[in-house]
Amino acid sequence: MDARTSPADAPAANGKEAIIKVRDIVVGFGDRIVLNHLDLDVYRGEILGFVGTSGGGKSVLTRTILGLVPKRSGLVEVFGENLDDLNETQRSAVERRWGVLFQQGALFSSLTVKQNIQFPLRENLKLSQGLMDDIAFAKIEMVGLKPDVAEKLPSELSGGMIKRAALARSLALDPEILFLDEPTSGLDPIGAGEFDELIRTLQQTLGLTVFMVTHDLDSLHTVCDRIAALAEGKVIAQGTIETMMQATHPWLRAYFHGARARAVMQGRG
Numbered sequence: 117m118d119a120r121t122s123p124a125d126a127p128a129a130n131g132k133e134a135i136i137k138v139r140d141i142v143v144g145f146g147d148r149i150v151l152n153h154l155d156l157d158v159y160r161g162e163i164l165g166f167v168g169t170s171g172g173g174k175s176v177l178t179r180t181i182l183g184l185v186p187k188r189s190g191l192v193e194v195f196g197e198n199l200d201d202l203n204e205t206q207r208s209a210v211e212r213r214w215g216v217l218f219q220q221g222a223l224f225s226s227l228t229v230k231q232n233i234q235f236p237l238r239e240n241l242k243l244s245q246g247l248m249d250d251i252a253f254a255k256i257e258m259v260g261l262k263p264d265v266a267e268k269l270p271s272e273l274s275g276g277m278i279k280r281a282a283l284a285r286s287l288a289l290d291p292e293i294l295f296l297d298e299p300t301s302g303l304d305p306i307g308a309g310e311f312d313e314l315i316r317t318l319q320q321t322l323g324l325t326v327f328m329v330t331h332d333l334d335s336l337h338t339v340c341d342r343i344a345a346l347a348e349g350k351v352i353a354q355g356t357i358e359t360m361m362q363a364t365h366p367w368l369r370a371y372f373h374g375a376r377a378r379a380v381m382q383g384r385g
């Protein structure tokens with residue numbers, strides 16, 4: 117590489133467009149360095165599964181990309197924009213192009229599902245109530261919920277329905293990128309499998325790019341195009357599930373070949 121060219125300027129080696137580029141970021145809290153000169157690309161149109169040691173910094177990386185955690189150094193580029201260079205208006209415009217489904221605190225408990233989905237619409241756009249209702253019902257249908265869920269409060273829904281409603285809200289502004297933090301945690305295996313299927317369908321029909329933090333080996337096998345693994349503050353391996361299965365790092369071997377992994381593989385026949 118030309119010495120004057122930063123890694124972020126270089127085209128991806130595989131010719132794909134990196135919709136998210138993370139370069140050399142350092143993030144820490146007090147004396148503890150969590151992300152230590154980490155690099156990562158997420159390519160347009162893929163579902164990237166992000167795995168790693170417990171407490172290793174998967175959520176911290178997600179929150180750093182979203183600008184919710186400050187970094188000490190390094191670069192985060194999304195849609196070709198260095199997020200540090202943006203003023204407030206430009207930043208809001210970028211934020212409207214991504215949707216986020218956090219593990220906890222997914223929905224406002226005092227608002228109905230419809231009101232929850234309309235919340236980002238109200239915050240960002242000036243639309244008539246009729247149009248907002250149409251959008252809310254379209255999103256409810258998109259995530260496989262029945263229309264009568266619209267008027268329900270989160271407390272009236274099952275765990276799986278809450279996840280779907282939260283997903284509907286994260287899709288409210290028709291994002292290009294979806295960030296999912298452990299989307300299937302707390303769901304039974306059937307519910308988790310159905311949710312994975314939904315993510316795959318949405319990704320294909322809407323052309324989404326999905327960045328998914330997960331511990332779920334089933335999800336990694338069934339929906340992820342590529343996997344990146346975090347340990348010791350860095351991405352230690354990335355590639356297809358087959359690549360990860362062949363990786364030699366002790367944590368990866370334990371994760372992809374341990375008892376849980378064997379059970380998943382057996383279940384897959």
Ligand SMILES: Nc1ncnc2c1ncn2[C@@H]1O[C@H](COP(=O)(O)OP(=O)(O)OP(=O)(O)O)[C@@H](O)[C@H]1O
Nearest residue numbers: 145150168169170171172173174175176177329331
């Ligand atoms: N705001 C914060 N202040 C101080 N420490 C933090 C903060 N946020 C995260 N950490 C620490 O950073 C480390 C990484 O946390 P993070 O939640 O990203 O891990 P994770 O990989 O998502 O873990 P898990 O798989 O268990 O959810 C942890 O040691 C956590 O305690």
